[in-house]
Amino acid sequence: MGGRYYPRRSGEGSVWELSMPQFAYKARDIEGNLVKGAVGAPDEGELATLLKERGLYLVHFKEEKEKKEKKASLGSISFGKIKRRDLIEFTIHLATVLSAGIPILEGLQDLGDKTNNSRFRGIIRSVREDIHGGSNLSSALSRHPEVFPQAYVNMVKAGEASGNVDMILKELTGFLEWQEELSANVRKASVYPLMVLTAVGILLTILFAFAFPRIIGILQGMRVPLPLITRVAIGISTFFRDYWWLIFLAVAAGVVGLRLAGKTAKGRLWIDKLKLRLPVVGDLARKVALSRFAHHLGLLWRAGIDISQALTLVEGVVGNQVIAEAISRTREEVLAGESLSRSLAKRGQFSSLVIRMISIGEVSGEMDGSLSKVCQYYDQEVPATVKKIFSVMEPLIIVLLAFVVLGAALSMYLPLYTALGRLGK
Incomplete structure (x- = not known):
């Protein structure tokens, strides 16, 4: 669930509530000036009391949650997508503003004016108004979960509690840069094979749906025994010609079925189990998930976020349902008193390196350093695995293309060669 955190009054100071309503209000100060703004409060009474403590008297209010969600939805259609690079630049700018002692309202105003993305500019202005x-x-950030993930918001909240928001933002910048690099590696590993396989599929379609039907009559009219490879090619070509619609429906049904399965818990679990079992690619999928686990847990740990909440957040960002379920069970056992390393070892989904380093961190009290070493390891392993995939797939793809071309050539030329031999006699 996308968490939203808002402050409210408490006898012990500021506390945090999940999904507290957000109210847009109009109020008057002691001099009668109109003041507009937005703030979180449990109800109208608490809102009025909170404003009164600030020297404001409530005139009008309106719960803003539904309006904001509708606005965000419309914004995603009307404007361009907000990329991770936009968020990185925002985080760098905000960290610089706070470390330089510039008032945050001035910094956000400047950042909003210089942002090229129209949708993001509107969100920055909304944050500034809040x-x-x-x-x-x-x-203010938590009201835009489509841009600022829950882990991001919790990190900022931890920085506010410790008085080190600028340092937290600098660490978030490095973290987001790592995410960008990881995404690039994953895209590199997946896009190239898909492009090549698509090209092979197009080649086969052209051969069997267009080229072979033109020469089938010629080959059959030669009245010579057709070799097996030619008969197979003719059979495939005939199937393409007569049942192309069935092939199209099967591919479409497979794509739609996978998409629908991915929207259910059981379907995602099945797909992710399959990913982890695939040769070569499964190894990359596991390393990517464990890299996300180590990076997110290390970031949240350094921010001082409770281990239970940290594991809950990490569970939602590892990108693999099998690993996520293992983290969920680990969190339950940790809450029951089990050590993190021992519980992870029971799951059978985490590498011995991760378990060993976390165990060392628990014993030495240097969990931060242990998780950093795990991060460094996977930062090297993920790109190395991507290169390994390419080194394996490139020769396989070349062999596949050679097999297709050679098979097509033989299926056409063998009957011609036989016919020419008979003419020579």
């Missing part, structure tokens, strides 16, 4: 209205940074 902060101007009394919300703190993490509360």
Whole structure:
């Protein structure tokens, strides 16, 4: 669930509530000036009391949650997609602003004016308005979960609690840069094979749906025994010609079925189990998931976020349902008193390196350093595995193409050679 955190009054100071309503309000100060803003509060009474403590008197209010969600949805259609690079630039700028001592409202105003992405510019301005209205940074960011993930918001919140928001933002910048690099490696490993296989599929379609039907009559009219490879090619070509619609429906049904399965818990679990079992590719999928686990857990650990909450957040970002379920069971056992390393070892999904390093961190009290070493290991292993995939797939693809071309050539030329031999006699 996309968490939203808003502050409210408490006898012990500021506490945090999940999914607290957000109110847009109009109020008057002691001099009668109109003040507009947005703030989180459990209900109207708490809202009025909160504003009164700030020297404001409530005139009008409106719950803003539904409106904002609708606005965000419309924005995603009307404007361009907000890329991770936009978020990285935002985080770098905000860290610089805070470390330089520039007021955050001025910094956000400047950042909003310089942002090229129209949708992101509107979100930055909305964040600025919320902060101007009394919300703190993490509360304002949490109202835009489509841009600022829950882990991002929780990191900022932890920085606010410790007074080191600028340092947290700098660490988030490095983290987001790692995510960008990881995504590039994953795309590189998946796009190239798909492009080559698509090209092979197009080649086979052209051969069997268009080329062979033109020469089938010629080959059959030669009245010579057709070799097996030619008969197979004719059979495939005939199938393409007569049942092309069935092939199209089968491919479409497979794509739609996978998409629908991916939207259910059982379907995602089945697909992710299959990914992990695939030769070569399964190894990459596991390393990518474990890299995400180590990076996210290390980031949240350094921010001082409770291990239970950290594991809950990590569970949602590893990108593999099998690993996510293992993390969920680990969290339950950790809450029951089990050590993190021992619980992870029971799952059978985590490498011995991850378990060993976490165990060392638990014993030495240097969990941060242990997780950093795991991150460094996978930062090297993921690109190395991508290169390994290419080194394996490239010769296989060349052999496949050679097999297709050679088979097509033989199926056409063998009957011609036989016919020419008979003419020579």
